[in-house]
Ligand code: ADP
């Protein structure tokens with residue numbers, strides 16, 4: 001048989017490599033920013049249009065490239081950063097694989113302008129889908145500008161795979177943050193569709209964090225410093241009381257490179273053990289410095305995962321350093337006030353700007369009964385509603401009867417007897433007694449055909465979702481006035497999202513007296529929403545929007561309704577009184593789509609007596 005193996009042409013090989021390196025516009029952002037840093041720039045501008053789908057441009061004032069290097073830089077495995085395999089373990093640069101530019105040029109329209117300090121003129125190179133279209137001499141400032149236009153123009157499937165602009169922009173901003181946080185001594189700016197989104201001057205680390213995440217962040221930061229032979233740690237963790245419901249601000253940098261590590265994340269989580277409210281996550285911004293010989297960065301094409309020689313030691317050191325800082329700065333209840341606190345600490349932060357006499361900070365708002373009180377409040381609010389209020393639960397549902405029982409009996413199950421009423425109709429007393437709560441998770445009830453098991457969390461989500469959706473559509477939800485306005489702080493991007501959703505939020509019952517650059521003042525909240533939950537609801541909402549916002553208006557309300565329902569629904573693990581259980585069952589079956597939760601998960605199952613009988617054979 002004839003030989004069938006061929007070497008792939010370079011442009012095909014490059015497209016394949018691009019599949020690994022470039023997943024979305026944010027991947028281009030990362031590679032170009034890293035190249036700019038490796039070029040020694042101290043000022044870097046990132047320009048994006050349409051979330052990077054139309055344009056990603058990075059302009060740096062680094063060392064630039066010669067004419068020949070400019071051409072060579074687009075070859076695969078062309079790099080100035082390593083010469084041999086041993087260099088892989090002495091890395092002081094971000095890049096080393098020599099494939100980013102080649103990959104990007106294989107799947108986009110690229111224009112590179114670059115000039116070195118000593119030259120009068122620079123080069124301009126245009127490449128489209130791996131083909132060099134032109135290379136000319138240009139007048140351009142020292143440094144490099146790379147524009148990447150029409151990403152995936154020649155791979156429509158990949159292009160179609162991209163998410164909405166909101167989601168892609170979120171990824172772009174995330175990459176920008178990661179690089180900017182790792183390099184406070186470089187100034188960065190980000191322009192999105194012609195307007196400036198970030199302008200980060202050269203600063204210290206704390207200021208960099210604050211410039212990115214908002215002025216309020218400053219008071220939330222607890223410094224962490226540790227210096228040992230194997231590992232140097234410096235950075236900050238967020239105070240426990242500011243922990244978030246969503247894993248937003250969690251950053252590890254190893255030798256100035258952002259990395260993801262579930263293992264090290266666990267070390268932090270365990271240092272926070274006992275200090276965080278259930279379901280919240282600590283934020284952290286931690287720089288680890290280790291000997292480059294002890295890590296392997298070349299295990300993943302995007303270089304965000306690292307193999308450490310001795311992960312266990314790092315884990316232990318990290319955990320104890322964070323624990324120590326938390327004890328020192330935040331919650332240590334026993335401190336000897338007479339002693340010079342600086343003598344107590346072997347850590348170098350005693351000399352930093354933050355070194356102040358440790359204060360005993362008591363969380364005055366902490367109330368061990370609060371959780372319980374909040375859930376009680378919710379339960380009560382939920383109970384107080386007159387049983388007949390659900391009849392207008394959903395627009396268009398008015399035609400249904402206004403008697404819960406009647407509605408309940410109309411529910412069609414897929415059981416043989418679905419046409420008949422599912423409850424023992426004539427026995428009011430028995431019906432009252434037929435709900436039980438199982439493991440604080442399910443509500444079990446008898447129906448005529450057998451047994452009904454409801455997932456309390458999902459069922460309540462469905463009820464709340466339809467409620468909120470109705471309010472959003474008819475736009476006249478009841479609002480409950482707060483005694484004192486509630487001021488909540490957010491980062492500028494979060495505020496942008498709140499602004500986007502403000503009208504919808506107001507239709508659910510929120511009243512904003514003002515929305516400022518980094519905070520909102522709230523004077524009213526939807527009826528039944530405890531004040532203590534408001535920040536969590538908004539936080540969850542922002543994260544939901546960032547992760548999956550669809551562009552249409554209808555879907556935005558849908559997302560809002562889903563998100564609020566998720567935050568406010570009775571949780572698994574919450575014990576419910578009999579009447580609460582019954583009320584929930586009634587409300588569920590008054591819903592338009594009682595069978596599934598807003599996220600399409602089953603809300604209840606039934607089991608007929610026949611099926612049960614079979615089990616006893
Ligand atoms: P790597 O960064 O892994 O070396 P790249 O494909 O990203 O591979 O870049 C190839 C080479 O092009 C780099 O090694 C560097 O010499 C040069 N280069 C890329 N971007 C810049 C830049 N902004 N300024 C100066 N040189 C650059």
Ligand code: MG
Nearest residue numbers: 031035095100
């Ligand atoms: Mg590179």
